[in-house]
Amino acid sequence: MPSLYTSTRPLEFLVPILVALVLAASVPTVAQVEAVTVRIDGMACVFCANTLEKNLAGLKGFGDLSIDINKGSATLVPGRGGAVDVDGLRSAVRKAGFTPREVTVRATGRIDGSGAHTLLVSGDGATLFRLMQGETLSAAVVEPGGIYGVRGVIVPPQNEDAAGGPPWLEVTGIAPSGVED
Amino acid sequence: MPNHARYLLTAPAHVRAVLATVMSAIALACVFPAAVLAQGPPIQTDTPIMLGLSGRGARTFLKVIRKGTMLRDGNEVADPLDRSMTAYVTPLAAPYNITTTFQVGAVVPFVVKTMDMGTTSVTSSGLGDAALFAKKLLVQVDGKARTFRVAAKATAKLPTGDHGAAIPLGTGSFDYGGSIVAGWLSGRWGVYLETLYLHRTTSGAVDYGDRYGYNAAIGFRLLPSVYEFYPSPQLNLFFELNGSAVGRAMVAGVENPDTGGSALFIAPGLQYVGGRRWLVEVSVQLPVRDDPNGTQLATDWTASLGARILLN
Numbered sequence: 001m002p003s004l005y006t007s008t009r010p011l012e013f014l015v016p017i018l019v020a021l022v023l024a025a026s027v028p029t030v031a032q033v034e035a036v037t038v039r040i041d042g043m044a045c046v047f048c049a050n051t052l053e054k055n056l057a058g059l060k061g062f063g064d065l066s067i068d069i070n071k072g073s074a075t076l077v078p079g080r081g082g083a084v085d086v087d088g089l090r091s092a093v094r095k096a097g098f099t100p101r102e103v104t105v106r107a108t109g110r111i112d113g114s115g116a117h118t119l120l121v122s123g124d125g126a127t128l129f130r131l132m133q134g135e136t137l138s139a140a141v142v143e144p145g146g147i148y149g150v151r152g153v154i155v156p157p158q159n160e161d162a163a164g165g166p167p168w169l170e171v172t173g174i175a176p177s178g179v180e181d
Numbered sequence: 182m183p184n185h186a187r188y189l190l191t192a193p194a195h196v197r198a199v200l201a202t203v204m205s206a207i208a209l210a211c212v213f214p215a216a217v218l219a220q221g222p223p224i225q226t227d228t229p230i231m232l233g234l235s236g237r238g239a240r241t242f243l244k245v246i247r248k249g250t251m252l253r254d255g256n257e258v259a260d261p262l263d264r265s266m267t268a269y270v271t272p273l274a275a276p277y278n279i280t281t282t283f284q285v286g287a288v289v290p291f292v293v294k295t296m297d298m299g300t301t302s303v304t305s306s307g308l309g310d311a312a313l314f315a316k317k318l319l320v321q322v323d324g325k326a327r328t329f330r331v332a333a334k335a336t337a338k339l340p341t342g343d344h345g346a347a348i349p350l351g352t353g354s355f356d357y358g359g360s361i362v363a364g365w366l367s368g369r370w371g372v373y374l375e376t377l378y379l380h381r382t383t384s385g386a387v388d389y390g391d392r393y394g395y396n397a398a399i400g401f402r403l404l405p406s407v408y409e410f411y412p413s414p415q416l417n418l419f420f421e422l423n424g425s426a427v428g429r430a431m432v433a434g435v436e437n438p439d440t441g442g443s444a445l446f447i448a449p450g451l452q453y454v455g456g457r458r459w460l461v462e463v464s465v466q467l468p469v470r471d472d473p474n475g476t477q478l479a480t481d482w483t484a485s486l487g488a489r490i491l492l493n
Binding site for chain 2: 070
């Protein structure tokens with residue numbers, strides 16, 4: 001097989017350019033929620049998952065949806081800059097006839113530690129999540145102002161003072177290069 | 182086997198068969214871990230789950246019922262008229278979910294009945310007795326990849342069939358009743374239990390006997406062994422027991438000895454779920470006990486071929 005660069009075919013010089021474009025497109029964009037996964041109890045009947053699919057597909061701000069029957073979970077990919085309406089997500093699962101459990105998210109954003117809480121902030125300055133000071137976040141070496149990939153479980157507010165505003169995230173993974181599921 | 186498997190079980194034994202079915206299902210579910218997901222809705226037995234194809238799916242099937250053995254007090258006797266009957270019943274069932282825990286619906290059957298008597302035969306066809314129902318979910322206990330649900334169902338049967346036809350297509354009575362249905366799904370297995378009671382009323386001088394029914398079903402997903410992402414096609418195997426007991430009818434205040442009776446059928450079935458919007462299924466009912474009162478034609482077998490389609 002001839003080398004890519006020694007090919008005499010006229011359009012093959014475009015291949016490395018296209019590859020570079022694809023790679024550039026696959027680099028995580030700064031400040032966005034990349035995936036939201038809700039674990040669902042009671043999803044034992046495959047024939048009734050359609051009701052779940054229909055309810056989740058109707059949620060605003062989400063794009064792609066996949067239902068993993070074997071794991072008992074559904075994963076939604078939000079639209080660019082989409083906020084995470086956790087209550088709406090749980091309500092949709094309940095309305096579909098199942099029991100929602102923990103919601104995990106994978107997001108990329110800027111770490112802001114200038115206030116009372118550590119925040120994950122989007123490119124336009126909006127706060128995506130308030131990060132809980134759990135073991136993972138405490139052990140991580142996090143540079144304020146840096147861009148990080150964060151994975152975590154959304155937790156309910158600990159008290160009334162903490163209620164309102166962006167959701168709390170118990171961080172289970174954090175890395176400057178992004179985190180895997 | 183003469184009269185098929187009709188007398189395989191005695192009366193106490195058919196109760197034992199139901200219990201054995203339930204116990205077998207529990208034992209099997211304990212042996213096989215719930216690492217993979219469950220099967221479709223049962224074919225002959227009701228389900229407490231009112232979602233997806235069981236919630237918004239219209240259902241229809243062709244059921245063929247063959248009665249060709251004359252029994253007198255449980256023993257086969259020669260019929261001087263050489264009678265046999267074949268019925269083709271095609272119900273259309275359409276449920277409508279008010280919520281995911283409350284469902285109403287209607288079942289409208291089209292019936293063709295043919296009575297053969299030696300060399301002559303008589304056929305009647307048309308609308309059968311339609312039914313309206315409402316089902317309410319009472320219990321829902323969800324776990325990871327498993328669920329246990331119980332529902333109550335109220336049913337009203339309407340006298341829409343022509344009971345004055347040469348071969349009656351309906352009873353002419355307005356009947357009503359209720360049922361309780363429970364379902365437990367885990368892994369590749371599903372177990373369903375149903376008990377129902379129908380109070381039958383009068384039509385003209387006939388006061389029909391009430392009907393008690395009980396059903397048990399075990400479902401097993403044959404393929405795929407591991408169900409990952411929805412939707413995927415799947416093939417399910419069912420093993421069901423369908424039993425009933427019907428009281429004798431009164432005619433002008435006098436009990437008709439040749440009415441009512443009890444029966445228990447074993448019903449193996451196969452079901453193919455083609456994705457999110459449809460499934461097809463086939464089931465055969467064979468009598469393990471058929472004990473009509475007095476002298477009556479007994480059911481030799483029934484066969485059902487059906488489909489369910491998601492409406493919206």
